[in-house]
Amino acid sequence: MGRQRILSGVQPTGNLHLGNYFGAIRNWVEIQDQFDNYFCVVDLHAITAPHNPATLASDTYTIAALYLACGIDLQYSNIFVQSHVSAHSELAWLLNCITPMNWLTDMIQFKEKAIKQGENVGVGLLDYPVLMAADILLYNADKVPVGEDQKQHLELTRDITDRFNHLFGKGKKVLKSPEPMIRKDGARIMSLTDGTKKMSKSDPAEGSRINLLDSPDEITKKIKRCKTDPIRGIVFDDPARPECHNLLTIYMLLSGKAKEDVAAECADMGWGDFKKLLTETTINALKPIQDKYAEVMADKGYLESVLREGRQKAEVVANQTLKDVKTAMGYSLPQ
Numbered sequence: 001m002g003r004q005r006i007l008s009g010v011q012p013t014g015n016l017h018l019g020n021y022f023g024a025i026r027n028w029v030e031i032q033d034q035f036d037n038y039f040c041v042v043d044l045h046a047i048t049a050p051h052n053p054a055t056l057a058s059d060t061y062t063i064a065a066l067y068l069a070c071g072i073d074l075q076y077s078n079i080f081v082q083s084h085v086s087a088h089s090e091l092a093w094l095l096n097c098i099t100p101m102n103w104l105t106d107m108i109q110f111k112e113k114a115i116k117q118g119e120n121v122g123v124g125l126l127d128y129p130v131l132m133a134a135d136i137l138l139y140n141a142d143k144v145p146v147g148e149d150q151k152q153h154l155e156l157t158r159d160i161t162d163r164f165n166h167l168f169g170k171g172k173k174v175l176k177s178p179e180p181m182i183r184k185d186g187a188r189i190m191s192l193t194d195g196t197k198k199m200s201k202s203d204p205a206e207g208s209r210i211n212l213l214d215s216p217d218e219i220t221k222k223i224k225r226c227k228t229d230p231i232r233g234i235v236f237d238d239p240a241r242p243e244c245h246n247l248l249t250i251y252m253l254l255s256g257k258a259k260e261d262v263a264a265e266c267a268d269m270g271w272g273d274f275k276k277l278l279t280e281t282t283i284n285a286l287k288p289i290q291d292k293y294a295e296v297m298a299d300k301g302y303l304e305s306v307l308r309e310g311r312q313k314a315e316v317v318a319n320q321t322l323k324d325v326k327t328a329m330g331y332s333l334p335q
Contacts, residue, residue, distance in 0.1 A: 004142035006035045006181070007135060009042040009082065011201075012059035013051065015211035016066050019189035019199035022253050027145050027181070029071035037077035038139050038314060039067055044082050044089065044131060048124040049202070065303055066212060069293035080310030082135065087318040091134035092127075094325060095160055098167060099130050103156060133157040137175045138318040145181045154180045168328040175325070189250060192226035195242030210250075213290060216283045223279045234266040234274050251278050254285040 161177045191197045191208040252262040
């Protein structure tokens with residue numbers, strides 16, 4: 001019996017930050033030797049909000065290079081760009097036509113983001129959970145590493161799968177229903193400026209996040225200015241101190257220490273000493289990633305070859321799934 005398959009991806013909308021790393025990519029790296037992995041740069045999702053056409057391509061290469069820099073190993077994993085495999089768009093349309101509208105309007109993220117975009121909100125923002133479903137289902141993914149904020153979308157994917165198989169499967173499962181894989185520690189890293197909000201690339205405040213490619217000076221400034229409280233002693237799990245819990249969690253994850261050891265180490269610290277410790281730990285932890293990223297970006301031909309080979313492998317699987325779906329729906333296929 002072969003290995004189970006994983007599918008996941010990140011949007012090329014700016015630099016990746018610690019939330020992306022701990023919520024997704026580090027988890028991919030740690031488990032990749034146990035699975036058959038397909039990791040894509042989801043550039044079709046990137047245009048569901050206003051984007052900059054001048055930087056979309058370069059941002060796509062940046063994310064792909066960061067996958068490699070963070071430790072994605074091509075021995076176990078395929079890296080490709082979503083828009084390079086046309087089956088993603090085609091399957092999304094087919095699934096659109098069987099997905100009830102109210103399933104999409106009930107999505108929490110759509111409601112939140114639609115408020116921000118106002119009257120200019122595009123259909124793509126409403127519909128991108130269906131595209132996400134197409135991404136997953138094309139590769140017959142058994143498991144999908146996701147942050148907690150994406151769990152509702154994965155549940156929608158399962159609902160779409162059940163609906164499709166019921167309508168067109170004739171007793172067979174044409175599409176495979178995926179399971180979520182959510183990391184217990186650090187699955188939801190919060191903002192440096194507000195410990196009640198998720199760290200996000202879309203936050204206009206640059207100081208709200210630590211990016212994987214931030215320089216030591218940038219990291220130092222951001223941690224120095226991050227929100228804290230007037231209480232001495234750094235502790236986990238106090239609901240009245242969300243920033244304290246968040247910063248301590250970041251230190252725990254970057255240092256690789258056990259939670260109980262971190263709690264004992266920092267219990268009597270003042271914020272000044274703790275921020276120095278967190279700054280030094282962050283800079284040291286990100287340096288190997290930054291060094292590897294620079295090496296990958298210096299060889300554009302290598303990066304292009306990785307994405308080309310990844311696309312070719314992805315197309316073999318995706319095109320077969322698309323063929324199965326179209327056959328089940330009654331389409332005539334070219335001979």
